[in-house]
Amino acid sequence: MIAVLDMAGTTVADGGLVERAFTAAIGAQGIEPGTPPYDRMIEHVRATMGESKITVFRALLGAEDAAQQANRAFEQAYGDLIDSGLRPIDGAEDAIRQLQDDGVKVCLTTGFSEATQQRILSALGWQQLADLTLCPAQAGRGRPYPDMVLKAVLDLEADAVADVAVAGDTAYDMTTGIRAGAGIVAGVLTGAHGKQQLEAAGATHVLESVRDLPGLLLDRRLEK
Template sequence: MTTPTPTTPPTLVVLDMAGTTVADDGLVEWAFSRAAEELGVEPGSPDHQEKLDHVRATMGESKITVFRTLFGTEERARRANAAFERAYAGLLDSGACTPLPGAADAIGQLRSAGRTVVLTTGFSRTTQDAILAALGWRDIADLTLCPADAGRGRPYPDMVLTALLRTGTESVRDIAVAGDTAYDMLSGVRAGATHVLGSVAELPALLEGTAG
């Protein structure tokens, strides 16, 4: 996870969802496998393993961007994305999506301390809203953003910078960013963040320390 250098108390906290505040437990990989099978990729085949390895290596990236790389044409990428969303929605309906321990409390502490919290994701708006609804998190953050809201997803800093613009935050030096994947880290660093944490639950205490 990344946060800004502790020289200015952050007023804006941008948090990833799956893997950072929301438990993943292989849900993305399972939904991808179902989507790939719908597009004719045989489970257990070398092609399937190669594509799954790419999904693992690009966790945090916009899912439609991943599918464009894997399936070549826009039509196939959109079919794969639609199949992925259906599969993931089924997991949500089954109750497989849960918050990570301490995540909701951490978000509450951050907001109680007067900080603005924004949740970001590599999923589409449809899937992001479904996750928020499944967890009862529709009002947990001040703002939620997906790649389509910003123009580009991770590893670009666009969602972080969009969060800055939409919340009226004065400077990138006022932002803390937290995520669990290499792409989360890269987008945070590109937006000016540089600190490592073990869990999002540690974030409120760290930010209180920067204010001291």
């Protein structure tokens, strides 16, 4: 079995760094906090947490050049903020190790670029923690498409997509898991979206935290 786990909001607590980095990126486009365009855009960002960041900027700005510029500014701002507010979700590292001890391979996924993902892993000392790490560019498309989950299935040699557990804190994580055919699509309540949003997006389970995932997978194995 494999577990495909989101990072920010699921295994990593970033203390609002996404919104802070977004504010810096959109400010470079001349859009300032407190203005109607900013309010509209930040609402979209909150609703689409988990989606590939370049896709978000394309939806907001339209022109590809502006989207690429904003995405670069976002990644730079987030990278600059990493050391100031990044920490693991309580118990996340222990949960990952417990999954691996139980024979479950773990893939960590993100909507960020590979460079930003690697900076996050380095800041946490997690470079060697997971069996696999993936970002949208490595898989083809980001969330809500199933590409990252399906690449994890291939790279980690799962026997079937039904043997995959996907866990994340956003509706987009749930949609990704459903589209990939994962047997378990678990929402966690440590990030962007609440129980109602997660269930509406198709969550098979809603957990207080990723800490509860090893127990859920163990219970499933005992039921078989």
